[in-house]
Amino acid sequence: MTRFRRIVAASAVLLASAPLAGCGGIQTTEGWLPRPAAVAEVALSDTDTAPVPPGEAPGLETRLIYRADPAAGVGARWAEIPGNPAFNTELRALVKAAIDAQAAATGVPFVPAADGPADDSRSSQCAPGATTRPVAELLADPAVTPQTGGPTVTVVCEIVVASGPVLAEALRIVTASGGQVQSDSTTVHYTDTAGGFTARSDGFISDDGARTLLARVVQSLKVAAGAFEPRMQEDPADFPLEQLRAWFSNYTFGPDGSLVVRLPADFTTPELDRLAEVPKPSPLIVTVAADQATPLLSPEGAQVQAALASGEPLTLPSAPPPGRRDVDCSLFACVALTFDDGPSPLTAGLIDLFNSRDSATTFFVQGSYVGAFRDVVRRMHDEGHQIGNHTWNHPDLTRLSAGAVREQIARTNAVIEDITGSAPTIFRPPYGSYNDTVLGATGMPAIMWSRDTLDWQKPGDGALVQRAMSNAQPGDIILMHDIHETTTRVVPQIVDGLLNRGFMLVTVEQILGGTPAPGTVTKR
Amino acid sequence: MHRRGAAIVTVILCVAVGAAAFAVPATLAQVPSSPLASDSAVTLGPVNVDGEPLYASVTLSRGWTRIGMGPFLRDDRASLVSPDGAYRALLELVRVARADDAGDAVPGDAAGELESRLASATWSTEALASGSEVRYTTLADGEDTVTVAILDPPDGVLTGSGASSPQRAHLVVVAAAPSADADGYRTVTADLISSAVFSLSHPSGTPTEDVQL
Numbered sequence: 001m002t003r004f005r006r007i008v009a010a011s012a013v014l015l016a017s018a019p020l021a022g023c024g025g026i027q028t029t030e031g032w033l034p035r036p037a038a039v040a041e042v043a044l045s046d047t048d049t050a051p052v053p054p055g056e057a058p059g060l061e062t063r064l065i066y067r068a069d070p071a072a073g074v075g076a077r078w079a080e081i082p083g084n085p086a087f088n089t090e091l092r093a094l095v096k097a098a099i100d101a102q103a104a105a106t107g108v109p110f111v112p113a114a115d116g117p118a119d120d121s122r123s124s125q126c127a128p129g130a131t132t133r134p135v136a137e138l139l140a141d142p143a144v145t146p147q148t149g150g151p152t153v154t155v156v157c158e159i160v161v162a163s164g165p166v167l168a169e170a171l172r173i174v175t176a177s178g179g180q181v182q183s184d185s186t187t188v189h190y191t192d193t194a195g196g197f198t199a200r201s202d203g204f205i206s207d208d209g210a211r212t213l214l215a216r217v218v219q220s221l222k223v224a225a226g227a228f229e230p231r232m233q234e235d236p237a238d239f240p241l242e243q244l245r246a247w248f249s250n251y252t253f254g255p256d257g258s259l260v261v262r263l264p265a266d267f268t269t270p271e272l273d274r275l276a277e278v279p280k281p282s283p284l285i286v287t288v289a290a291d292q293a294t295p296l297l298s299p300e301g302a303q304v305q306a307a308l309a310s311g312e313p314l315t316l317p318s319a320p321p322p323g324r325r326d327v328d329c330s331l332f333a334c335v336a337l338t339f340d341d342g343p344s345p346l347t348a349g350l351i352d353l354f355n356s357r358d359s360a361t362t363f364f365v366q367g368s369y370v371g372a373f374r375d376v377v378r379r380m381h382d383e384g385h386q387i388g389n390h391t392w393n394h395p396d397l398t399r400l401s402a403g404a405v406r407e408q409i410a411r412t413n414a415v416i417e418d419i420t421g422s423a424p425t426i427f428r429p430p431y432g433s434y435n436d437t438v439l440g441a442t443g444m445p446a447i448m449w450s451r452d453t454l455d456w457q458k459p460g461d462g463a464l465v466q467r468a469m470s471n472a473q474p475g476d477i478i479l480m481h482d483i484h485e486t487t488t489r490v491v492p493q494i495v496d497g498l499l500n501r502g503f504m505l506v507t508v509e510q511i512l513g514g515t516p517a518p519g520t521v522t523k524r
Numbered sequence: 525m526h527r528r529g530a531a532i533v534t535v536i537l538c539v540a541v542g543a544a545a546f547a548v549p550a551t552l553a554q555v556p557s558s559p560l561a562s563d564s565a566v567t568l569g570p571v572n573v574d575g576e577p578l579y580a581s582v583t584l585s586r587g588w589t590r591i592g593m594g595p596f597l598r599d600d601r602a603s604l605v606s607p608d609g610a611y612r613a614l615l616e617l618v619r620v621a622r623a624d625d626a627g628d629a630v631p632g633d634a635a636g637e638l639e640s641r642l643a644s645a646t647w648s649t650e651a652l653a654s655g656s657e658v659r660y661t662t663l664a665d666g667e668d669t670v671t672v673a674i675l676d677p678p679d680g681v682l683t684g685s686g687a688s689s690p691q692r693a694h695l696v697v698v699a700a701a702p703s704a705d706a707d708g709y710r711t712v713t714a715d716l717i718s719s720a721v722f723s724l725s726h727p728s729g730t731p732t733e734d735v736q737l
Contacts, residue, residue, distance in 0.1 A: 026556045029587035029607035035711040225648070226707075228658065228673075228714035233651050276646040276661070 038230045040220035042213075042288050046281030056126045057162040059316045061358055064124040065095070065332065066116030066146065066502035072108040073146035074099055075116070076155035078171055079126045083319030086198045087191040091171055094187070096331065098153045098173050106151055112474045114333035114502035117143055123500050126157035131170040131186045139176050151177040160252060164312035165193050166304050168201065168252070188250075190304055194317045197300045201252075202245045204301030210244040211236035213261070213296055217286055218269055225277040234271050257290030257309035259297075321384025323360030323507045332504040333474035336511040337495070338362045338449065339482035340390055340428060343373035343380075346488040351379050357495050359505035363482065364390035364428040364447075367412030374419050381420035386507035388447060389413055389427035397429050397438040405441035425515045426508060434521065445516035447508050448523040449479035455487040464490050469497040477508060477522075557590045559607065566590065566602050567727055568617040573682055573693045580617045580677075580695045581727045583719035601634070611709045613699040613716060622692050634698045635672050638665060642672060654678060658717055662706075669706035671713050673697040677722035695720055 060079040067074040076095050080088040103110050116123040122143040130138075138154055139145050145154045154174040161168035172186040188201040205213065215232040222230040236244075251261040263284040272278050290309065294302055319325070327334060339350065343365055354361050363380055365387060370377050380387050391397065391408040400408070413423035427444045434446050453459075453467040464487065468478055480487050498505060509515055516522050563585050570577035587607030600617045618632035630642050645661040652658060655678030662671045675695040682693065697716060701709035721727065 026589050026591075026605050026609045027559050028609040029559065032587055032607035034606070034611070034709050035715060037707070037711050226662070226710055227648070227650055228660070228710075228717050229650060229652055231653070233653070271651065274649040276648040 038219075038223050040223045041216040041292070042220045042286050044220055044224060044279065044281070045285045045287065046283060047285060054128070054159050054162050056128070057159045057167065057314050059314070060126075060159070060167075061322075062124050062126060062157075063092070063095075063332065063504075064116065064499070064502040065099075065113070066123060067110075067113035068115035068146035068148055069108065069113065070148040070150040072102055072106045072110070073148040073150055073152040074102070074110075074113075075123070075145045076153060077124055077126065078155060078157040079159065079169055081167065081191065081193055081316060081319075082322075082325065083317035084191060084193055084195050084198075086195055087167075087189065087193075090189060090198055091169065092331075094171060094173065095155050098155065098175065102151060102153050102175065112329065112331060112333040114335075114472070114474060114498070115146065116500055116502040118469060118497035118500045121496070121500055124502070126159055126169070128158060130156040131158045131160075131172040135174055135181050135184050138174055139179055139181070145174075145176075149178060151175070160188060161190070161304075161308060162314040164307040164310045165196070165315050166307040167191055167193050167314060168304075188252075190300070192303070193315060197303070199300050202249050204298055204304060205248055205251075205296055206298045206301075207241055209296030209298075209301075210241065210248055211239070213248060213288065214239060214244055214269075216288070216292075217261075217263070217267075218272060220286070221272055221278050222275065224279045225272075225275040227275060232269075232271070234269060239269075253293075253305050253308045254287070254290075255309065255311055257293065257305050259288040259290075259293035259305070261286040261288070321360070322354075322358050322505075323384030323386060323510065325510075327504060327506050327510045329475070329504075329506070329511060329513070333502055334506045334511045335472050335474065335498060335503045336362060336477045336506055336508050337468070337480065337491075337498075338364060338388075338428070338447075338477060338508065339480050340364045341366060341394065342482040343369055343376045344483045346485060347373065347376050347482045348379065350482055350488060350491060351376070351383060351385065353492055353495060354385065354505065355383055357499060357505070359495065359499070360385055360507045360510065361505065362386040362388055362447075362508045364388040365412070365416070366390050366394055367392040367408075367415050370412070370415045370419065377416060377419050381422070384507075386426075386509055387416055387420065387424050388508065389416070389424040389442075389444065391427070391430055394430040396431055396433045398433045398435045400438075402437050402441040405438050406443075409442045409444065439519045439521065443518050445518055446521045447477065447516075448521060449477045450523065451476045451478045453478060453480050453487075455480050455484055458484065458486045461486075461490045461493075465493055465497065469494045469501075472498060472501075472503065474503075475511065477511065554591060555593050556605065557593055560584055560586050560588045562586050564588075565727060566604065566615070568600050568602055568615060568695070570726070571600055571617050571619045571693055573619050574689050574691045576682055576724055578617070578619075578677070578682060578693050579723050579726055580615075580675075581719075581721045581723070582615065582716050606709070606712055610705065611699065611701045611712050613697055613713070615716075616696045616698075617693065618696055619691055619693050622690055630672060630674060630696060631694050632696045634696045636698075638663070638670060638672065638698075645672075652718060654718065654720065656720060656722070660717075664703060665700065667703055668700040669703040671697075671699045671710070673699070673713065673717055675717060675720055681722045681724070683724075693722075695722070 061082055062077055062079050065074050065076040078091050099110050120143040145152050156172050158170045160170050168188055168190045170186055170188045174184045175182045191198040214236045218232040219230050247267055248261055254260050389409055389412045392411045397405050417423040426447045427442050428447050432448055453464055455464055565581045565583050567579055567581040569579035589605040591603040602615045604613045614634045616632045616634040620631045645663055647659050647661045649659045656675050658673050658675045660673035699713045
């Protein structure tokens with residue numbers, strides 16, 4: 001081939017390809033779609049979808065310690081479940097530990113006190129939002145924290161779950177000095193109200209469950225961030241369990257059994273830190289569907305989940321009435337209101353009042369009146385109030401022979417025992433009048449009083465409230481009479497004031513820690 | 525007369541060939557191949573990194589189209605179109621001097637005119653299951669949303685790629701999809717990235733056995 005022909009041939013190839021180059025569009029595949037994006041394994045939100053905590057629940061016993069000592073102030077309230085000693089012990093131990101720590105730090109030993117605001121019932125209540133309330137508000141609220149300017153321990157409570165046999169209470173303990181917060185911690189305590197288990201919420205997610213939850217949260221945040229590979233690349237086992245527990249400590253269950261976790265604002269992981277588009281809602285609420293949540297839970301957690309999903313109203317165990325419960329008058333400011341000379345038509349109202357306030361009292365009854373109020377006396381006994389012997393017809397026992405004294409006591413005991421099935425173990429001598437003959441003849445301890453309201457003199461409502469409520473001190477046995485309408489009409493004000501101050505209203509036997517020996521006199 | 529005619533033809537041919545030699549390679553680079561008939565790999569490289577021939581492959585499913593044909597294509601780049609024709613990705617295997625491989629700069633030519641905007645973009649970094657690490661960002665470009673991803677070979681692929689090695693290599697992916705549907709195509713980019721494999725030998729044994737697109 002000549003050179004000319006070769007040039008022509010090469011040129012022809014090049015030129016021939018030129019029109020080819022412009023030929024043809026892209027052939028598409030009908031129906032092709034991109035692979036769907038990974039779905040977040042948990043729902044992320046900045047809205048708390050958990051049910052609103054009830055804050056409080058009927059049937060619980062709220063405990064209050066209010067001590068306005070400038071050297072060591074305490075304002076502590078929490079709810080206990082009658083008949084669930086394990087739960088009550090757990091919460092009480094936390095409060096006592098905080099008080100003991102304050103005593104150790106200040107050198108001021110703790111003594112029971114009831115210095116709360118008598119006219120503010122909030123002092124003695126668990127309340128919705130109490131555990132999330134700004135700490136500065138807590139410290140500045142005199143119903144919650146003694147305004148002493150010195151060191152204080154503040155304890156507030158909130159019922160966060162109350163369904164079926166499960167109750168959860170959040171307990172927040174704040175220590176401060178001069179208004180400056182030293183510590184502020186909240187724990188949530190779950191219990192089977194009947195005592196089947198008691199656990200802090202951080203025990204409901206198993207170790208493996210916490211790791212799985214971390215992986216799911218990270219996966220979901222990576223999905224939201226548009227990560228190429230949303231699956232968590234770090235090994236959840238490399239994260240300390242303490243860290244996981246801290247991240248997942250604030251949670252509850254939805255009514256459908258879903259697990260709702262409120263993550264702390266500082267939640268992150270190294271691989272999330274490297275992504276630019278990780279959402280940072282505040283708060284960051286993670287919701288795990290019920291069926292996915294169950295495998296993350298401990299057996300107790302699964303039990304709680306199931307109970308809450310039932311939507312049943314709270315059930316509480318049967319418990320002895322307040323007057324038959326163990327009380328700790330070395331921790332609480334106890335006071336015993338006592339009523340002499342009844343029963344009367346006014347007595348049943350007092351029983352109703354004390355029952356409604358989950359409190360107890362002591363009635364020193366005259367045997368001659370019992371027969372006319374058998375039902376009332378039976379209620380006194382059955383509903384846990386203490387019945388004391390106040391003789392048959394209110395004589396001055398020091399003026400009687402030993403035999404007559406014995407008859408006054410024995411006859412009254414018999415009529416009471418006939419109704420209630422048990423005879424009184426204490427007596428109060430009419431007029432407070434006794435001598436050795438009387439003490440020897442009765443065979444029972446004489447219970448006097450430490451504070452006499454002189455209500456029989458009808459001093460007026462204000463004076464009576466002042467004497468019985470405002471002047472009351474821990475350990476007092478207070479004398480009143482349930483035969484005067486002028487007395488019984490102000491007893492509700494007295495009872496509520498005492499409770500608001502922080503008193504526990506108990507029977508004589510409870511405040512004395514038992515029954516004194518026969519022949520002794522207790523004056524307090 | 526005959527010699528004169530031949531001369532004229534020669535001149536015309538020379539002009540035509542010259543024009544074709546200038547225009548045809550660029551035109552051929554825009555010509556789509558036939559769609560893949562089955563799942564296949566596209567291999568880029570080799571790129572010489574500290575004396576080692578580095579290849580990078582990504583796996584494509586049936587229906588993908590490679591843009592460009594003929595003997596003029598660069599073997600370190602590939603332009604790909606998704607089976608529905610809506611998504612385009614430009615892949616480039618780039619060697620850079622370690623001294624120049626810093627900050628948020630995008631190596632190579634693939635990012636082109638986006639470079640200045642990329643310098644101020646917010647970047648994410650992910651460690652992939654393959655062992656590779658990818659740095660990426662997404663920004664709007666006209667009616668498209670563009671994702672730029674820079675993929676590093678896993679540790680150990682380049683035997684001489686220690687901290688003191690003077691050179692490094694990256695696979696740069698510039699993927700564009702209509703902004704209205706961009707979120708849906710993010711998985712396409714993710715699959716490209718996740719399928720990337722780096723090697724010091726051609727995955728198919730010899731370059732001549734590479735998938736014909």
